[in-house]
Amino acid sequence: MPAATVLNGTDLFEIEQSGVSKKLTKTQLAALLLPAPALFSGLPAVTVLNDADLFVIEQGGVVSKLTRLQFVALVGTSGITPDQTILKQNGDVVYYDGTNFVTGLTPRWRVIHQDAYTESAVASSSTITFAGGGPTGGIYLKGGQYFSVGSPVRTVIAGTTYYGVCTAVTDTLLTISGAILPTATAITSLSVGTPDMVRRVSMAFATTAYNGSTTLVLTKGCQHRWHGATGYLCSYEVAHMNTSAVIQVTLQMNGGSDVVATGVIPAAAASSTVYGNFTASAAGVLIAANLAIAHNQTITAKTPVITGLADYLVINMTFVVP
Amino acid sequence: MGLSIAALAAGSSLAGADVFEIEQPSLSAKLTKTQLAALLLPAPALFSGLPAVTVVNDTDLLEIEQGGVVSKLTKTQFLALFNPGAFTLNQTIIKQNGDVISYNGSSYVTGPTPRWRVIPQDAYSELSATTFNTITFAGGGPTGGVCLKATDHFSVGMPVRTVLAATQYVPANTYYGICTAVTDTLLTISGSSIKDITPAAITSLSVGSADMVRHVQLAFSTTAYNTVEGGAVGKGCVFRWKGSTGYCVCASAAHMGVGTGTLVRVYINNLTLPFQITPNVGTASTYGTWADTGAMSVPSSCLITNNQLLSVLTLSIGAANDYLIICMTFVVP
Numbered sequence: 001m002p003a004a005t006v007l008n009g010t011d012l013f014e015i016e017q018s019g020v021s022k023k024l025t026k027t028q029l030a031a032l033l034l035p036a037p038a039l040f041s042g043l044p045a046v047t048v049l050n051d052a053d054l055f056v057i058e059q060g061g062v063v064s065k066l067t068r069l070q071f072v073a074l075v076g077t078s079g080i081t082p083d084q085t086i087l088k089q090n091g092d093v094v095y096y097d098g099t100n101f102v103t104g105l106t107p108r109w110r111v112i113h114q115d116a117y118t119e120s121a122v123a124s125s126s127t128i129t130f131a132g133g134g135p136t137g138g139i140y141l142k143g144g145q146y147f148s149v150g151s152p153v154r155t156v157i158a159g160t161t162y163y164g165v166c167t168a169v170t171d172t173l174l175t176i177s178g179a180i181l182p183t184a185t186a187i188t189s190l191s192v193g194t195p196d197m198v199r200r201v202s203m204a205f206a207t208t209a210y211n212g213s214t215t216l217v218l219t220k221g222c223q224h225r226w227h228g229a230t231g232y233l234c235s236y237e238v239a240h241m242n243t244s245a246v247i248q249v250t251l252q253m254n255g256g257s258d259v260v261a262t263g264v265i266p267a268a269a270a271s272s273t274v275y276g277n278f279t280a281s282a283a284g285v286l287i288a289a290n291l292a293i294a295h296n297q298t299i300t301a302k303t304p305v306i307t308g309l310a311d312y313l314v315i316n317m318t319f320v321v322p
Numbered sequence: 323m324g325l326s327i328a329a330l331a332a333g334s335s336l337a338g339a340d341v342f343e344i345e346q347p348s349l350s351a352k353l354t355k356t357q358l359a360a361l362l363l364p365a366p367a368l369f370s371g372l373p374a375v376t377v378v379n380d381t382d383l384l385e386i387e388q389g390g391v392v393s394k395l396t397k398t399q400f401l402a403l404f405n406p407g408a409f410t411l412n413q414t415i416i417k418q419n420g421d422v423i424s425y426n427g428s429s430y431v432t433g434p435t436p437r438w439r440v441i442p443q444d445a446y447s448e449l450s451a452t453t454f455n456t457i458t459f460a461g462g463g464p465t466g467g468v469c470l471k472a473t474d475h476f477s478v479g480m481p482v483r484t485v486l487a488a489t490q491y492v493p494a495n496t497y498y499g500i501c502t503a504v505t506d507t508l509l510t511i512s513g514s515s516i517k518d519i520t521p522a523a524i525t526s527l528s529v530g531s532a533d534m535v536r537h538v539q540l541a542f543s544t545t546a547y548n549t550v551e552g553g554a555v556g557k558g559c560v561f562r563w564k565g566s567t568g569y570c571v572c573a574s575a576a577h578m579g580v581g582t583g584t585l586v587r588v589y590i591n592n593l594t595l596p597f598q599i600t601p602n603v604g605t606a607s608t609y610g611t612w613a614d615t616g617a618m619s620v621p622s623s624c625l626i627t628n629n630q631l632l633s634v635l636t637l638s639i640g641a642a643n644d645y646l647i648i649c650m651t652f653v654v655p
Contacts, residue, residue, distance in 0.1 A: 229479025
């Protein structure tokens, strides 16, 4: 047979189909033998990716392979892409705001994952229950994995924010000194702050017989001018010299209502020449509405019960400044 | 064969068993469509047989199916698909355990948590400060990603660092204070004056972190602290500073007693005058209202360093005053 030279689309090939000899154009035959390249969509879907899986890459005109490990390193799938809706500034840090990584001032509160604690209600007016146990789904479940004694605590319940300081913590229970927490109401959010939020203020009555009136504020060293950001009283403790064991000491923020319903009683001392032990406000006794102190406001103290002998009162206060 | 193929009927769809004619040496033979396809279309080559990539270049090509068309994609295009805003850490200084990622104005770097955040200059008026203790902001919504309200950057109590193009009290051009009030368009600062003798433009404005604020209280523990003109006030009115240098930014004083005109000065190491203040008159049994340092009454030279002393003197005395209290606030940058 003569050899074909240039093939045309209408050239014919012979084909036997079901015992019958038939013709086939060159175009038909080409379509048969050289289909269009297969689309990826026709391939089976990958369900699990392995480090040794291979991608194809053309490099310098050479078709080459690329492992998944190389590929991941290339595209940086675990990298951080900050939301730059607000432009970054000198001194910004990168942090997670609950939705995105963003740049900005170092965040002051870390929000505790809601799976870690009992959201439905606090355990008491000063405690919150944690799940405890090992991490589940990447979430730490122990109270001690978020808090330590002295950590500032911010609890939001029904639209109100309550500040306190952690005074004890176990795997399953966080104990807070601070504003009375409402019970039987769901916790909206729980957060841990930074040590710089804790501010301590001391006042001292500079002479004998501070217990002269049940209504007047104490004088002679017992007031303080607050400067700066608003603070929230979380606890106070008192000590005095002399033998009274019934005098109550309470505080007022900027002349407001007393911070407690019943004042804290300094422990009796052995005599007029030594101090008794410090007595601290109990957990869950500070009235949330009376605890805030703002710039240039004054802290004062009062003795609603004055029986007995008592001198040189010392008051140490702890605030959270969020 | 001698037969005109054109005279044959047209083939329909091809089946694997359809037979083609093939000439092999001295023999006309048949070949099924399946055999022919296997012959002409070998299985695709496995990637494992390809050479391994060692360095990936921007112009390297990846294969992609786009709208049913197999297409190519450069490495650069490919990266843009995945992490368009991802940053690259400047590792000139190697990261250490405990480092955070921050932006230093030109690069993301690792290191200790930054203490000052520089406010974008588009947000405030950089011109000469015309008041002693305020800076004007543009206000309004963010423009070009820049927050323009003073309240976007400051709240009451936050440390403020202002660098001027000229100095008033000290060799450095840096003035510290705390925010005492803030609106969308005005930042009010208590601290060293930011108004120069010769008005000077603001070179930079920064906000600090809350841990920079430190408070010190002095209290005179008995009656009649003002007995000697120019004399040192004892009995509780001394304090030894420890740690990093602090800058006094505001102070308040109150006393008991009916004396008027008693002027109190706080000294550092008995040498430097931080500020002076006149407490308001009280009664024999109550405190007068607090007297605060004014907007410009704390000079920028009011700094105290490790192991220096704060002490108090009475500049004028008058009738007796008792139980002086002085509350001071410092910024420790």
